Amino acid sequence: MAETHSLQDLQQPAVSSKVFIQRDYSSGTICKFQTKLPSELESRIDKQQFEETIQTLNNLYAEAEKLGGKSYLEGCLACLTAYTIFLCIETHYEKVLKKIARYIKDQNEKIYAPRGLLLTDPLERGLRVIEITIFEDRSIGSGR
Amino acid sequence: MHLGVSESMRECEYSQISTRSSTPMETPYKKKTPKRRKWESFPGRNKFYCDGRIMMAKQTGVFYLTLVLILVTCGLFFTNDCRFLAENLTPAIPVIGGALFLFVLGTLLRTSFSDPGVLPRATADEAADLERQIDVANGSTGYRPPPRTKEVVINGQTVKLKYCFTCKIFRPPRASHCSLCDNCVERFDHHCPWVGNCVGRRNYRFFYMFILSLSFLTIFIFAFVITNIILRSHKNGFLDALKDSPASVLEVVVCFFSVWSIVGLSGFHTYLISSNQTTNEDIKGSWSSKRGKDNHNPYSHGNIFTNCCAALCGPLPPSLIDRRGFIQSDAPQLAPPTNGITTYGATQSQQSHMCDQDQCIQSTKFVLQAATTPLLQQQSSEPVILTASPENVAPLPARTSLSLAGPCTSLPLGQPTPPTSTPSLSCHEATDMLPIHGHGHTHNHSHPYQEPVAHHHYLTPEEVPSPPGMLPCGSPLGHSHTMQAGFYNPASQDSLHEDSVRGLVKLSSV
Numbered sequence: 001m002a003e004t005h006s007l008q009d010l011q012q013p014a015v016s017s018k019v020f021i022q023r024d025y026s027s028g029t030i031c032k033f034q035t036k037l038p039s040e041l042e043s044r045i046d047k048q049q050f051e052e053t054i055q056t057l058n059n060l061y062a063e064a065e066k067l068g069g070k071s072y073l074e075g076c077l078a079c080l081t082a083y084t085i086f087l088c089i090e091t092h093y094e095k096v097l098k099k100i101a102r103y104i105k106d107q108n109e110k111i112y113a114p115r116g117l118l119l120t121d122p123l124e125r126g127l128r129v130i131e132i133t134i135f136e137d138r139s140i141g142s143g144r
Numbered sequence: 145m146h147l148g149v150s151e152s153m154r155e156c157e158y159s160q161i162s163t164r165s166s167t168p169m170e171t172p173y174k175k176k177t178p179k180r181r182k183w184e185s186f187p188g189r190n191k192f193y194c195d196g197r198i199m200m201a202k203q204t205g206v207f208y209l210t211l212v213l214i215l216v217t218c219g220l221f222f223t224n225d226c227r228f229l230a231e232n233l234t235p236a237i238p239v240i241g242g243a244l245f246l247f248v249l250g251t252l253l254r255t256s257f258s259d260p261g262v263l264p265r266a267t268a269d270e271a272a273d274l275e276r277q278i279d280v281a282n283g284s285t286g287y288r289p290p291p292r293t294k295e296v297v298i299n300g301q302t303v304k305l306k307y308c309f310t311c312k313i314f315r316p317p318r319a320s321h322c323s324l325c326d327n328c329v330e331r332f333d334h335h336c337p338w339v340g341n342c343v344g345r346r347n348y349r350f351f352y353m354f355i356l357s358l359s360f361l362t363i364f365i366f367a368f369v370i371t372n373i374i375l376r377s378h379k380n381g382f383l384d385a386l387k388d389s390p391a392s393v394l395e396v397v398v399c400f401f402s403v404w405s406i407v408g409l410s411g412f413h414t415y416l417i418s419s420n421q422t423t424n425e426d427i428k429g430s431w432s433s434k435r436g437k438d439n440h441n442p443y444s445h446g447n448i449f450t451n452c453c454a455a456l457c458g459p460l461p462p463s464l465i466d467r468r469g470f471i472q473s474d475a476p477q478l479a480p481p482t483n484g485i486t487t488y489g490a491t492q493s494q495q496s497h498m499c500d501q502d503q504c505i506q507s508t509k510f511v512l513q514a515a516t517t518p519l520l521q522q523q524s525s526e527p528v529i530l531t532a533s534p535e536n537v538a539p540l541p542a543r544t545s546l547s548l549a550g551p552c553t554s555l556p557l558g559q560p561t562p563p564t565s566t567p568s569l570s571c572h573e574a575t576d577m578l579p580i581h582g583h584g585h586t587h588n589h590s591h592p593y594q595e596p597v598a599h600h601h602y603l604t605p606e607e608v609p610s611p612p613g614m615l616p617c618g619s620p621l622g623h624s625h626t627m628q629a630g631f632y633n634p635a636s637q638d639s640l641h642e643d644s645v646r647g648l649v650k651l652s653s654v
Binding site: 018019020022023025026027028029064065066067071072074075076078079082083091092093094097123125126127128129131 | 246247250251254263264266267269270273274296297298299303305313314316317318330331349350353442443445450453454456457458459460461462464465
């Protein structure tokens with residue numbers, strides 16, 4: 001792909017391109033990403049694996065936004081304490097977001113980094129996209 | 145170790161300086177600039193206080209008015225009437241009053257100071273990717289305006305997602321761009337000048353609590369001030385009673401007019417919450433059955449109770465804009481793509497200085513696109529595409545003023561009028577209604593059925609900007625004037641002006 005190398009450094013591999021996984025709004029406004037494997041990644045990662053990662057992320061976001069007894073309780077408690085309780089404790093959503101961050105880090109370390117890919121936490125992109133950075137393939141000669 | 149890989153890499157061995165970038169000061173070891181927080185370079189028109197902890201709209205004058213009204217009225221009540229009432233009736237009155245007052249103040253401040261759910265703008269890479277996708281979908285003819293809407297089916301209802309030219313994203317469903325704050329806001333309800341902020345996903349419940357508790361507070365004060373006067377009259381006669389507590393008259397007047405507007409507004413929002421609609425959607429009649437036989441609200445949970453719980457007690461999403469985070473220098477830069485499509489001027493102040501040439505190419509491309517797009521869009525009768533034009537208007541003069549002459553520059557002047565009649569300019573929906581009523585504005589442009597319904601809404605728009613207790617007829621005209629002035633030519637021209645200046649600076653820097 002890009003022949004002009006990113007001059008940064010010797011330590012970091014050159015970024016070849018970025019792929020963006022967009023949001024899937026078919027279930028409404030809840031945070032959900034499209035599970036379709038983009039064509040640029042077809043040679044890099046297994047479709048099954050990718051779908052599994054995205055599906056897990058979707059499930060985690062669904063858990064964060066779930067309406068249920070626990071979230072109602074939290075909401076009512078917060079209202080009664082005039083929302084000052086959030087100065088002390090974390091909201092359920094924030095807890096799940098931390099869980100998601102750990103999951104992404106874990107996935108990056110185990111699955112994506114060895115394939116020259118990097119998943120960016122969608123929270124850093126305003127929950128709009130999952131940005132996947134494709135690094136130049138160093139294993140055989142120059143980049144694709 | 146990289147010598148064997150490619151010849152060009154060898155040069156990298158000796159220096160870490162970015163030869164691609166135009167500014168040589170990107171070297172990592174030359175960190176002289178202090179770390180700045182992200183709020184300092186926030187692209188929207190918001191004001192930040194307390195090092196990014198507090199976020200408000202640009203115009204906050206009316207918010208201070210709200211505060212003053214509440215504080216003065218409550219202050220007068222506590223100092224003037226409460227003593228008499230506590231002695232003669234029960235001391236619970238000032239206690240309950242105090243609790244209500246604190247709750248009102250708390251929710252007001254929470255509504256005003258929190259992030260309503262602003263969507264951060266797309267990074268340069270994202271925007272470029274989207275543009276590429278749109279071009280591909282468009283067939284890359286280059287002359288036909290690229291489609292700026294996407295359709296998605298949610299719960300059996302077709303919803304159109306619009307592309308925001310300012311934020312360079314396809315807006316999620318229910319999101320809308322507030323032209324006052326220049327941000328896309330999730331689940332945008334309306335921009336409330338009385339709280340000095342937009343009301344969106346993250347602060348809607350606080351807003352609702354605020355108006356609800358304020359209704360109770362005004363009714364409470366009203367009732368007990370009247371009681372106070374009556375009790376005093378029994379003792380001393382009516383006129384003496386008035387002389388003894390003169391402030392009561394003022395309180396009664398303020399509360400009387402507040403009650404009508406605030407209670408009405410609370411009722412309206414209670415209806416909205418129970419049907420899970422936003423003010424925006426209700427005014428446009430997005431889910432009204434008058435639009436179509438199968439038209440229904442795809443977001444409603446089915447029953448009133450669930451809708452209420454979801455809106456008020458549901459999980460509160462965290463802020464997406466990370467105001468207090470530090471701006472980081474970029475991670476590995478993208479190698480300049482060979483197809484020349486890079487977006488200029490990263491909206492987040494990430495230092496992604498693209499190649500100057502690429503900037504120029506892209507800027508010119510935008511100029512041509514933007515110039516042709518509104519012209520063609522105006523001819524099409526679809527109101528949806530027209531909604532792109534308010535945002536389109538902003539980039540338009542920036543580009544056209546340099547490269548294209550005459551016909552296009554006249555567009556900005558013409559542009560403000562169509563947007564006023566497009567329904568999706570949500571934040572001004574409400575205020576739009578008032579001048580329409582007063583000045584016979586051509587609102588017929590949007591859905592005709594709205595006109596008979598509009599009468600019903602004439603009350604609500606008054607309330608939608610939620611006057612917390614104001615003077616009667618003076619205020620709607622008063623604030624519609626400010627809104628009008630703010631929305632019509634001055635503000636739109638201002639933003640055009642600003643954007644054209646910005647655009648000129650960008651293009652001239654190339």
